[in-house]
Amino acid sequence: MNAHVRRLWRHRGTTLPTPRRGPRQQLDLDEILRTGIAIADADGLAAVSTRAIAATFGKTAMALYPYVGSKENLLALMQDHASAVPEWADPGTSLADDLQAWAAALYEVYLAHPWLAERPWSQATQGPHEQDWLERLLRILEGWAVPPTVRPPAITMLYATVRATAETTAAYRRLDQQGMAAWREQAEETRQQIPDLGRRYPLSTSLAPLTPDWQDNPRAALTGAVRLLADALAKRSPTRP
Numbered sequence: 001m002n003a004h005v006r007r008l009w010r011h012r013g014t015t016l017p018t019p020r021r022g023p024r025q026q027l028d029l030d031e032i033l034r035t036g037i038a039i040a041d042a043d044g045l046a047a048v049s050t051r052a053i054a055a056t057f058g059k060t061a062m063a064l065y066p067y068v069g070s071k072e073n074l075l076a077l078m079q080d081h082a083s084a085v086p087e088w089a090d091p092g093t094s095l096a097d098d099l100q101a102w103a104a105a106l107y108e109v110y111l112a113h114p115w116l117a118e119r120p121w122s123q124a125t126q127g128p129h130e131q132d133w134l135e136r137l138l139r140i141l142e143g144w145a146v147p148p149t150v151r152p153p154a155i156t157m158l159y160a161t162v163r164a165t166a167e168t169t170a171a172y173r174r175l176d177q178q179g180m181a182a183w184r185e186q187a188e189e190t191r192q193q194i195p196d197l198g199r200r201y202p203l204s205t206s207l208a209p210l211t212p213d214w215q216d217n218p219r220a221a222l223t224g225a226v227r228l229l230a231d232a233l234a235k236r237s238p239t240r241p
Contacts, residue, residue, distance in 0.1 A: 004073045008080060008127040027057060029067055033081040036074065037113065040082075045115040050074065075119070080127030082113045085136065095144040095237070096230035102137055103162050103226050107219070110166030117167045145237045154233055161225045165218040172215045 003017040007029060010016050016029065036053050050061040050071060068074040088105050091097040110116055124130060137158065141151050175183075191197060198205045210220035 004069055004076070007068070007073070007077055008125060012128045027059070027064075027067055029077075030081070032057075032064065032067055033078050036078045037082050040078065040115040041113055045075070045118045048075070048078070072123075076123065076125045076127070079116060079119050079123075080125040080129045082116060083109060083125075083127075083129040083133065085129060085132045090140065094230070095140070095146070095234050096227055098140045098144070099158065099226050099230050100223065102133075102140060103158060103222060106133060106159075106162045107166050107222060110163065111169060114167070114170035117163055117170075141233075144234075146233050147236050150233065150236055154229060157229055158226070161222060165222040165225075168218040169215075172218070 006014040006017055008014075010029065032053060035056050036048050039052055040048050050064045050068070053074075054061050054064045064074075068077060086105055086109070088101055090101055134155070137155060138151065141154065146154065194200070210217050210224065
């Protein structure tokens with residue numbers, strides 16, 4: 001565990017562990033992680049293995065162990081590395097605008113690396129980049145005087161909404177013409193087989209989409225959800241200090 005923590009925080013003050021015997025390290029950990037991330041981005045998390053990564057360097061799977069540790073440690077290192085916080089400026093014009101900026105930035109990270117959503121929350125890396133996201137969000141809530149008692153549920157709602165909408169967007173992007181045709185065919189068949197569907201479910205069947213393009217709905221839903229949450233939090237907050 002000590003070695004894994006040192007690898008996670010290698011750019012924030014710790015030193016990488018070195019093998020006690022054998023040849024000096026010939027590979028770079030950041031390059032190993034970039035290779036693993038590229039594989040996961042292209043083919044999904046299931047395609048990632050120490051063997052697949054090592055092969056790109058002309059090495060064996062065992063040769064990677066001194067650099068990353070176990071397979072789970074490798075995935076955690078990839079997860080934190082892929083979660084690097086991009087540069088963006090908080091608008092500072094309102095709580096809603098600042099939360100929108102934070103949520104939009106994290107949403108783009110999930111879209112760039114859809115496999116991140118496959119990693120359970122119980123497997124948080126406790127690494128510097130994931131810590132950066134939380135700290136940035138808490139600074140926004142602190143800056144707009146959101147009461148401490150409502151910060152934990154607000155954080156949960158924001159993370160969950162960003163994750164869910166990004167997952168849906170990624171799934172829509174993977175849906176080819178054949179898949180879309182099958183979805184429409186089933187919807188039409190349902191209407192034919194259940195002719196009173198509208199009477200049974202009047203509210204859900206009359207629900208209008210947020211945007212004309214169904215593929216844009218997850219992003220629009222994220223924007224609307226953050227706005228609703230920000231409005232609710234603003235009512236709990238005194239005037240900004």
